[in-house]
Amino acid sequence: MNRLKNMEKQMQKIQLSAPKPTETPNRFRINLPSALGQGGHDIYFFNSGLKLTIMQARLNQPVQIPGMIQEPLVGFGFCMAGSFDVFSSSKRPVTIKAGESAFLSCPPHIESIENIPSNHLLRIYLMLEGEILSSFAKGDENYFSPALKSLDKKQINRIVHPITPLMRATLHQILHCPYCGKAGHLYLESKAMELLSHKLAQLHPSDGCQHFKVKRADYDRVIHVAEILVNNMENPPDTMELARAVGLSRSKLQRCFFRVYGVSLFEYLRNHRLQTARQLLQSGEVNVTEAALHVGYANQSYFAKAFKAMFGVAPGTLLHTPARR
Structure with missing residues (x-):
């Protein structure tokens, strides 16, 4: 805890700008302030109800990013490089490390603070909208029962496993999409679905052949x-x-x-x-x-x-x- 307090004193507090549309339909961008480093967020919305977020940055100094979660979130996070600490109003601090994948859920109106040290950061998030969550849970609510219960209790929930080689291969393909325009959008959506299947198989290995x-x-x-x-x-x-x-x-x-x-x-x-x-x-x-x-x-x-x-x-x-x- 002392380490976290000392780190907080050195951190530059920033507020990220709102996502801005790009030339590619259904793709949005948030740029990191240039004084703090390079990189930012790429956000993709798919007709299937999936949202893919890629955050990649190199920071010149430690930063603190406060935020408010407005809508209920359910999905998966993949930390491929770097580490950071997350504080929220509903749970003790959580440290997220490279090599971890997590099934996560968060109810609305939760304040959060991310403390990020100066390093290379690479994260990918795959979030599910309500309709796609319901379609996956229908007939087998056990898939998402931890998330749904945590939303009812107004708590953040996180189930952590290692990133598997199959996930890494798919994540690598997402980061190096070989196509542009509509073909690229379809490619990324298919890889997002593939990533989702790998994570569901990891959560429920007994559902395989x-x-x-x-x-x-x-x-x-x-x-x-x-x-x-x-x-x-x-x-x-x-x-x-x-x-x-x-x-x-x-x-x-x-x-x-x-x-x-x-x-x-x-x-x-x-x-x-x-x-x-x-x-x-x-x-x-x-x-x-x-x-x-x-x-x-x-x-x-x-x-x-x-x-x-x-x-x-x-x-x-x-x-x-x-x-x-």
Whole structure:
């Protein structure tokens, strides 16, 4: 708490401007004040009732953003880079970190304050309007019962899981949409739907095909293993150590992990390492060698080869990539 108080004293309080229309229909933009850094918000509204928000910025100094939530919100957040603290009038402070995805809901008329340190920030939000929420919940209200109950209680609710490799791939495609105009709008809407399906599958793994079902207790163990890998990517435990940590046999852990994430333990760790390295390089705060070492690659040539195989470019080409405008 002392850390948060000291940080607040150094923060520049700002009020973001209202979204402005762009040349692309149903796309709006909020620019960050140039004195504070580069970047801002891109907001897309789709006929399906989904709203996609991409926030990408590089801040020159810590900032504090106060706001008021006017309408009830239900949706999903994906923090891909940076971290920040959120304060609200209904709940204790929440720290949001890179690599987290969350199912979130918030009732109307809630005041909030975001404390954001000086760094590279990349967040994507996928919000659901009332009609699409009702259509998804119809016949299986358990999907959204935590959100609906929290709205009734006038409280903010947040259920956190790691961003999976499948989600990362879809998020990457959203950030690098290959089309413009109507084709681009349709592409982004389809990817937003794809992202929604990945998140629903993560929240309710038992709703998949029969041969992919995983017991809830085993699913929670797999999620914990993924968190261990993310938090120890420089020097990760081996498979046997992971299995002992969560009380599963090695073979069952490997089988359940693949069923939940669609990749092996090794592939999950490799993908997370390379995605993290990519974010570090784009932040402009490290060079290629530092990025490789930070994510656990001691062999530079092996890192470069793996990076190019995943992203199609050499790691050095991503240095000082400008923020999305």
